[in-house]
Amino acid sequence: CGKNDAEEAPAPTLYDRLGKTEGIAKIVDGLIANVGTETQMTNSVMLRSHKPMLDAVNSGADPTRLQRLRNNFIDQVGEATGGPLKYKGLSMLTAHKGMAVTHTEFTVWRAQLEKSLNTNKVSETDKAALYAIIDKMHDDVVGH
Template identity: 40%
Template sequence: MQKKVLAIAMIAMSSFAFVSCNKDDDQPAAPQTLYERLGGKNAISAVVDQFIANVAADPKMKRTFQPLLDDVAKGNTARVTSLRNNLIDQIGQASGGPEKYMGKDMVTAHKGMKITDDEFNSLVADLVASLNKFSVPSKEQGELLSVLGGLKGQIVNQ
């Protein structure tokens, strides 16, 4: 009888030990990166596509982006594709994703464009409209705009 009780006790103890070792529920979840909260590369790509469409339709951006729009009208999509891919990589990297921005630094990329404060603010509004279209929560919008807004001095009046 004692052997039976001892065997049952040992089985119960080993079961308890096994269950307690596998309790992942007690561990707090690692905080998600902004990249993950934005939805990753596919979601960022959708926002960028909408952003490019918004900028192309924005009359305030006509002066700045007309050469690019003219290329697209002629069937040359290489520059807009490069811009799209660079924006996806830049946002991906800035938000903690695996993408690596390999484009030009912001001063070099915008040299001679003479983007004004008004145009920059219009670009931000075009991005916000894209984020809103995809129901990106305001917290994530604020975090992303904070990161990207830090680039303003490297873009405006170059």
Template identity: 35%
Template sequence: MRILQCIALAGGVLLAASCAQQQASAPQYKSLYDRLGQQPGLVVVVDDFVANIAGDNRINHRFAKTDIPKLKAHLVDQLCEATGGPCKYTGRDMVTSHKGMNITVAEFNATGEAMQKALQKNKVAQADIDAVLGALGGMQNDIVGK
């Protein structure tokens, strides 16, 4: 819209130059992916998330046979895609990934806590923590009791 106004108003070189400056200083809206620190930020959050899971006796036994580097890479891609980043998640869907595990609500909530702590440790804003946890919460029905 501003570009159109600028073009409409641009009667001379001076005006055009001032419009160009307006464009450059126009507010840039950041995606949740940006606010989480893009790919490097997500790698750190996922590292902390998995470390929190490893330290939690309520759930760590579940991951005893899991290929952890592969899981981390999948989690980064999944979070990246879900928060507006440029990645494409290529892992299995959530029902298939957790089939036969019969994961409980308590275990699901413990996993959410592990993510909450990871985000808090990395000084993510509360509203953004809520957004990430909300996205994970939306997967509960695909993960619990399968």
């Protein structure tokens, strides 16, 4: 209390700085849109890994599959950045098992995230903090 209030207020978490759940949802939606665009390019790098999901959504066999991935990803980022969200999806190892994701595919995926972070005007400091979280998952995502 008193004059120390400002000093003692907790620093905003990365979750807060990304704009809480709403800001994270925009970042994830941007990422998904960018990945979707990339998969439609000639010589797409990400079409191979995403084709089973895209086919399931587009054929109507599993119309909410992409929506589930989106919501899980928002929860995952919302939890890992210090927010109140709780990730209820698969472990990164299990989620990407059988996909044989390559390091190149990971790099291209990461570039789609970067584009969305830039579009959403995330600062370089906050981008670096988020990449520290994301890049720790590299070895669980790639090569299984």
